[in-house]
Amino acid sequence: xxxxxxxxxxxxxGPRYGxxxxxxxxxxxxxxxxxxIGQVYTTLSRxxxxxxxxxxxxxxxxxxxYTITExxxxxxxxxxxxxxxxxxxxxxxxxxxxxxxxxxxxxxVARVIVAQRTxxxxxxxxxxxxxxxQTDGLAQRLVLDSTIFKAEAEQRWxxxxxxxxxxxxA
Amino acid sequence: xxxxxxxxxxxxxGPRYGxxxxxxxxxxxxxxxxxxIGQVYTTLSRxxxxxxxxxxxxxxxxxxxYTITExxxxxxxxxxxxxxxxxxxxxxxxxxxxxxxxxxxxxxVARVIVAQRTxxxxxxxxxxxxxxxQTDGLAQRLVLDSTIFKAEAEQRWxxxxxxxxxxxxA
DNA sequence: ACAGCCATGTAACTTGTTACATGATTTT
DNA sequence: AAAATCATGTAACAAGTTACATGGCTGT
Numbered sequence: 001x002x003x004x005x006x007x008x009x010x011x012x013x014g015p016r017y018g019x020x021x022x023x024x025x026x027x028x029x030x031x032x033x034x035x036x037i038g039q040v041y042t043t044l045s046r047x048x049x050x051x052x053x054x055x056x057x058x059x060x061x062x063x064x065x066y067t068i069t070e071x072x073x074x075x076x077x078x079x080x081x082x083x084x085x086x087x088x089x090x091x092x093x094x095x096x097x098x099x100x101x102x103x104x105x106x107x108x109v110a111r112v113i114v115a116q117r118t119x120x121x122x123x124x125x126x127x128x129x130x131x132x133x134q135t136d137g138l139a140q141r142l143v144l145d146s147t148i149f150k151a152e153a154e155q156r157w158x159x160x161x162x163x164x165x166x167x168x169x170a
Numbered sequence: 171x172x173x174x175x176x177x178x179x180x181x182x183x184g185p186r187y188g189x190x191x192x193x194x195x196x197x198x199x200x201x202x203x204x205x206x207i208g209q210v211y212t213t214l215s216r217x218x219x220x221x222x223x224x225x226x227x228x229x230x231x232x233x234x235x236y237t238i239t240e241x242x243x244x245x246x247x248x249x250x251x252x253x254x255x256x257x258x259x260x261x262x263x264x265x266x267x268x269x270x271x272x273x274x275x276x277x278x279v280a281r282v283i284v285a286q287r288t289x290x291x292x293x294x295x296x297x298x299x300x301x302x303x304q305t306d307g308l309a310q311r312l313v314l315d316s317t318i319f320k321a322e323a324e325q326r327w328x329x330x331x332x333x334x335x336x337x338x339x340a
Numbered sequence: 341a342c343a344g345c346c347a348t349g350t351a352a353c354t355t356g357t358t359a360c361a362t363g364a365t366t367t368t
Numbered sequence: 369a370a371a372a373t374c375a376t377g378t379a380a381c382a383a384g385t386t387a388c389a390t391g392g393c394t395g396t
Contacts, residue, residue: 009273018347033261038387042349045349084263103194123256140269145327145330156319207377216354233376
């Protein structure tokens with residue numbers, strides 16, 4: 001429910017129209033997570049259905065603006081004050097893949113690890129380059145840093161897996 | 171598509187029935203990602219629809235087994251040999267939350283960070299305890315380690331955010 | 341004229357998820 | 369006898385995602 005809440009947060013500053021939400025969402029998270037414009041409208045409809053936002057007619061240039069409701073503000077406040085729990089994080093595809101490769105004996109685990117590490121390393125290089133070229137605001141910077149931290153953690157974990165597997169084989 | 175492929179991997183060892191897939195999936199990933207039994211059957215139906223598996227009648231105890239098809243094996247091989255790309259990772263709710271909190275001026279970012287750090291720290295303690303008590307196999311061990319690595323990275327990132335924000339305010 | 345951005349929206353689809361219904365077998 | 373586990377499945381829904389249709393406005 002990240003997109004719902006993200007859009008709700010943007011709407012809490014004041015009325016917004018669909019296209020604007022897309023732009024502001026992407027501006028806040030950098031180019032990291034593009035947001036399909038179609039999804040903005042479907043999400044707005046669903047939030048309206050759930051009483052979190054209200055259509056506020058058209059602005060001076062005829063654009064269809066939405067306003068956050070009181071229930072929407074409560075939901076948003078709840079979102080900000082409740083930490084993300086371990087249990088509601090999405091399943092990690094890479095981890096499942098490696099677990100399955102290890103469990104099955106006939107899959108070449110080392111090959112999977114090497115392939116992934118190459119890809120992650122390349123991603124890390126791109127990220128570092130993006131980091132150097134960065135001119136934008138605080139939010140975008142922290143989002144990019146998060147991606148870097150995660151990629152580094154993944155590298156460390158892959159190294160760890162390799163070491164554990166080598167040790168077990170001996 | 172982690173569950174699909176995970177189940178496909180299990181089916182590549184030989185025919186399996188639904189309940190068995192649930193058990194083996196949970197055994198491989200430890201207690202980390204429980205798999206709802208209902209989902210096993212819906213996923214099996216969808217995989218059958220997509221030609222990845224075939225119903226293989228009933229086994230000697232009358233259980234409805236499924237068999238992987240040639241297309242299924244190809245799909246699985248592609249899964250193992252293709253690294254997980256940066257772009258197809260799910261959006262991180264915490265990162266979006268913090269980005270939105272930073273972008274909006276009226277949200278107390280520091281409070282959000284502190285709340286999350288407390289929760290993550292507690293999770294980390296539970297994980298360390300689970301790690302000590304661990305008796306099971308290689309796959310489960312690596313899955314648990316991954317969770318720990320990620321939680322640690324999150325803590326570091328939260329510290330980093332706090333530092334950057336403090337520095338900016340000065 | 342044409343490309344590209346601004347702007348709105350709908351239809352159809354995907355995975356993942358849960359609630360429910362049903363019954364057999366096993367353990368306590 | 370009761371509780372737990374084994375076992376299968378369906379119905380309904382959620383969020384996210386994409387493809388498509390439509391049109392105005394702007395810059396080259």
